Amino acid sequence: MKPYKTLRYFLDHPKDKRTYTDSGHQLLVVTHCRDLGVIVAKNCQPRFHVNANIAKASQRAHAILCCFQSRDPCALLRAFKVYILPILEYVTTVWSPVQRRH
Numbered sequence: 088m089k090p091y092k093t094l095r096y097f098l099d100h101p102k103d104k105r106t107y108t109d110s111g112h113q114l115l116v117v118t119h120c121r122d123l124g125v126i127v128a129k130n131c132q133p134r135f136h137v138n139a140n141i142a143k144a145s146q147r148a149h150a151i152l153c154c155f156q157s158r159d160p161c162a163l164l165r166a167f168k169v170y171i172l173p174i175l176e177y178v179t180t181v182w183s184p185v186q187r188r189h
Contacts, residue, residue: 096120096127125178137177144174 095107107114119128119132119135126136151166 094120122132125181133181140177144171147171147174 093109093114095116098153119126121127126139128135147170150165151163151170155166157163
């Protein structure tokens with residue numbers, strides 16, 4: 088394993104104050120991490136994941152508007168569905184019950 092790819096992650100407050108090493112490198116303690124494209128935070132809220140995806144989708148939308156000379160709504164809608172919507176919809180089912188109120 089690569090030491091810089093190995094992290095120490097707690098879902099609650101870290102009670103364990105020991106340091107862990109891998110191949111002589113101390114593991115970093117992080118408050119959120121990305122795994123399989125999902126950013127998980129300590130409090131299990133989707134804020135980091137949603138903000139990262141919004142930023143990525145915004146960059147793609149800007150690139151589409153800069154690159155496409157046509158302003159045809161059908162072409163722009165197709166580009167949105169192909170390039171931006173998958174970013175926004177990726178793993179939304181993971182977060183869907185988080186804000187549910189009974």
